Amino acid sequence: MTDAPVRQASLREHNLGLVLRQAAIWVTASGRRVVGPRHDDQSFEADAARPPSRADIAAATSLTRATVSALVDDLIAGGLLTEVEPAPRAGAGRPAAGLVLSASGPAGLGLEINVDYLSACVVDLAGTVRHREVRHADQRPGRPDQVLAEVAGLAADARTHAERERLTLAGAALAVPGLVTPTGLVRLAPNLGWRDVDVPAGLAALDGLPVTVDNEANLAALGELHAGPVGPASFLYVSGEIGIGAGIVLHGTLFRGARGWSGELGHVAVRPDGPACRCGARGCLEQYAGQEAILRAASADGTTDLLARASAHDSVALTALATAGEALGVAAAGVVNLLDVEAVVLGGIYAPLAPWLRPAVTAEIQQRVLTASWSPVDVRPSVLGADAAVMGAAGSVVRTVRDHPARWLTRTVA
Amino acid sequence: MTDAPVRQASLREHNLGLVLRQAAIWVTASGRRVVGPRHDDQSFEADAARPPSRADIAAATSLTRATVSALVDDLIAGGLLTEVEPAPRAGAGRPAAGLVLSASGPAGLGLEINVDYLSACVVDLAGTVRHREVRHADQRPGRPDQVLAEVAGLAADARTHAERERLTLAGAALAVPGLVTPTGLVRLAPNLGWRDVDVPAGLAALDGLPVTVDNEANLAALGELHAGPVGPASFLYVSGEIGIGAGIVLHGTLFRGARGWSGELGHVAVRPDGPACRCGARGCLEQYAGQEAILRAASADGTTDLLARASAHDSVALTALATAGEALGVAAAGVVNLLDVEAVVLGGIYAPLAPWLRPAVTAEIQQRVLTASWSPVDVRPSVLGADAAVMGAAGSVVRTVRDHPARWLTRTVA
Numbered sequence: 001m002t003d004a005p006v007r008q009a010s011l012r013e014h015n016l017g018l019v020l021r022q023a024a025i026w027v028t029a030s031g032r033r034v035v036g037p038r039h040d041d042q043s044f045e046a047d048a049a050r051p052p053s054r055a056d057i058a059a060a061t062s063l064t065r066a067t068v069s070a071l072v073d074d075l076i077a078g079g080l081l082t083e084v085e086p087a088p089r090a091g092a093g094r095p096a097a098g099l100v101l102s103a104s105g106p107a108g109l110g111l112e113i114n115v116d117y118l119s120a121c122v123v124d125l126a127g128t129v130r131h132r133e134v135r136h137a138d139q140r141p142g143r144p145d146q147v148l149a150e151v152a153g154l155a156a157d158a159r160t161h162a163e164r165e166r167l168t169l170a171g172a173a174l175a176v177p178g179l180v181t182p183t184g185l186v187r188l189a190p191n192l193g194w195r196d197v198d199v200p201a202g203l204a205a206l207d208g209l210p211v212t213v214d215n216e217a218n219l220a221a222l223g224e225l226h227a228g229p230v231g232p233a234s235f236l237y238v239s240g241e242i243g244i245g246a247g248i249v250l251h252g253t254l255f256r257g258a259r260g261w262s263g264e265l266g267h268v269a270v271r272p273d274g275p276a277c278r279c280g281a282r283g284c285l286e287q288y289a290g291q292e293a294i295l296r297a298a299s300a301d302g303t304t305d306l307l308a309r310a311s312a313h314d315s316v317a318l319t320a321l322a323t324a325g326e327a328l329g330v331a332a333a334g335v336v337n338l339l340d341v342e343a344v345v346l347g348g349i350y351a352p353l354a355p356w357l358r359p360a361v362t363a364e365i366q367q368r369v370l371t372a373s374w375s376p377v378d379v380r381p382s383v384l385g386a387d388a389a390v391m392g393a394a395g396s397v398v399r400t401v402r403d404h405p406a407r408w409l410t411r412t413v414a
Numbered sequence: 415m416t417d418a419p420v421r422q423a424s425l426r427e428h429n430l431g432l433v434l435r436q437a438a439i440w441v442t443a444s445g446r447r448v449v450g451p452r453h454d455d456q457s458f459e460a461d462a463a464r465p466p467s468r469a470d471i472a473a474a475t476s477l478t479r480a481t482v483s484a485l486v487d488d489l490i491a492g493g494l495l496t497e498v499e500p501a502p503r504a505g506a507g508r509p510a511a512g513l514v515l516s517a518s519g520p521a522g523l524g525l526e527i528n529v530d531y532l533s534a535c536v537v538d539l540a541g542t543v544r545h546r547e548v549r550h551a552d553q554r555p556g557r558p559d560q561v562l563a564e565v566a567g568l569a570a571d572a573r574t575h576a577e578r579e580r581l582t583l584a585g586a587a588l589a590v591p592g593l594v595t596p597t598g599l600v601r602l603a604p605n606l607g608w609r610d611v612d613v614p615a616g617l618a619a620l621d622g623l624p625v626t627v628d629n630e631a632n633l634a635a636l637g638e639l640h641a642g643p644v645g646p647a648s649f650l651y652v653s654g655e656i657g658i659g660a661g662i663v664l665h666g667t668l669f670r671g672a673r674g675w676s677g678e679l680g681h682v683a684v685r686p687d688g689p690a691c692r693c694g695a696r697g698c699l700e701q702y703a704g705q706e707a708i709l710r711a712a713s714a715d716g717t718t719d720l721l722a723r724a725s726a727h728d729s730v731a732l733t734a735l736a737t738a739g740e741a742l743g744v745a746a747a748g749v750v751n752l753l754d755v756e757a758v759v760l761g762g763i764y765a766p767l768a769p770w771l772r773p774a775v776t777a778e779i780q781q782r783v784l785t786a787s788w789s790p791v792d793v794r795p796s797v798l799g800a801d802a803a804v805m806g807a808a809g810s811v812v813r814t815v816r817d818h819p820a821r822w823l824t825r826t827v828a
Contacts, residue, residue, distance in 0.1 A: 179785060187785075250672075258665070258756045260754065261785040264751035264783075264784050264785075267751050267782060268751055269744050270686065272744045272778075284782075335752060337682055338662065338753075339672075340671025340672050340673055340675040340676040367694065367695050369678075370593065370602065370678045371678075
């Protein structure tokens, strides 16, 4: 029982968040994605539901109109809210101006290092993707400092682009396919060949911009949790890349494990005496369903080629995908047996391959999960597709601003 | 932000809990088990640390001495606390009386149905086991109502014994090796052959005594969490019986899954095309490391026989245990890769077999867990041994009384 008095400052912080949340709720309620590639910034007026007015917000929050107006003024001045003219309505009285999340205020920079590409994106407060860049290239030959220098280049491009659009980057989040400590040290990224790489030190070139580093599957799972239609509260997000990672969302919260190393689905054994894995063990899921294993089995020279062949009913490609789906299903069924999650979300390259992977994954779950007959498990492609990690990264920055608007207002004043 | 006033009644409830907790903390601080078989009720005075006095409790809780005294009086009258005479100390002033959890107040009744035995135990408020009964017999031939009638008989014996010791049963908890709904419906217990059995209805004979029903591995994991030395906050409790269950404790809380069906480790695939399992799938862990699989491979006619043979270095028994340990290790390594738990606790028959299982389990974790080299995983036998589930069940009743003493006091007054 704490009996600390509610200070005026924290009350104001709380109420700023409350007011901003009303505008954010409208973004979701109107069917828009909070963070998603198909979110179209030009369509505010086209939506059936109108954005909330000051009066709507007062009614929804039980704050006085005077308090709401003062807070809204501060949020507008700080670039977090924008007032939009109401659409004229026949026969009604003069409609009030609507409040929407600003399209020219703070924005989040998402960055991603993966084995065969680097990417960046800028997402504004309303969840609209305002900039996107991907550089395809095998990152394994490069030293970590070279890779980080290229990431810094992507970040600089993104910042230039953001400033041209009158956006201010509030921070950056970097997704890495490996085990990351809370301070941003990459302990191990087996498929990149990285060990104990101090990422924030290598990204000092982003001068001044706060950077957080996280596992790519964790960021992708967070992106998925906050994107699109309100999904299940507990799901396994599987990130299929050259490595396979997983983000575990339990009761609406990302589960990171006792020491932050959860989600290493790629190294769960499918056949304990199977082929040797880069990690030192045998028969890991990655050896059956990792990108390189699938491409090799399908004799395809890339995922585009694989998709084309599968679409053309090429039997070698179909067999390779069925085998990968079966292995993925065995591992996913184990997770469902253990954690009783409601859904398995296929992300990374698995998202476009879902039409071919899903039947086998579903069949294995149906056969192997004790409760499957009365507690069905939804197997579905990621809403954000291959961009989930970099979108989730940018979204995590945006959510921090939205959850703590007072911090942002103080920062811009300072 | 709720601004509900703290009512006097709830404040009293809160403070009663606070005071009782001081006596409970002493039980733990003095090296006693909260719920454990080796907790010796006769040794209070022998402990080096003395139990807390009213003054100690006032100091620890910041409540006034007058408030503490009134609450202590209520807790003594309600049979929750007992005043003990202080040990005479040379040279000191007259020492104050100590307060200990009552050994003649409310108690918890633990019940367990397993495939080859039924058991019951009574645990008092201080965690001392006051009664214990096990009936070994294969439960598979019996109908659920026959099994439940026998459980009711065990419960009646336990109640008679408890009353003779001036204990009042506060409630009962029943451990079942299957999937249980919050209302006590056993949806499926594959090794018992039960499906949709309404346990509370079948136990109506326990007239008046509130009964909760839970999965045996969950109750065992809770027992383990609260027993003995303060262990890791995140662990996998593996219950080896004819079936294999698991209780997953994450950050000090039992994780039940989205719909309550977590922990089905026995049906995680070790070899996807392995032998057929009772559940309908193939290659489940139970087929390699379940009690019947081990005994068959060891040509042993029971766990006592198996233990004797293993102790005598019988090579068939040792090979059988190494094979089981390897399968268990493959499955456990998968869990650690996914959930990053700090420990794997071997329970049920695995507890006495731990000397032979542990090397293989540890080796598989060492080889297969990506983070094992810098985040070691402790593999250890259950502190409570084969009794963990029934002890955990009784302990869950006791903890409810300890956490909500006001409810108990109201109940005894009524």
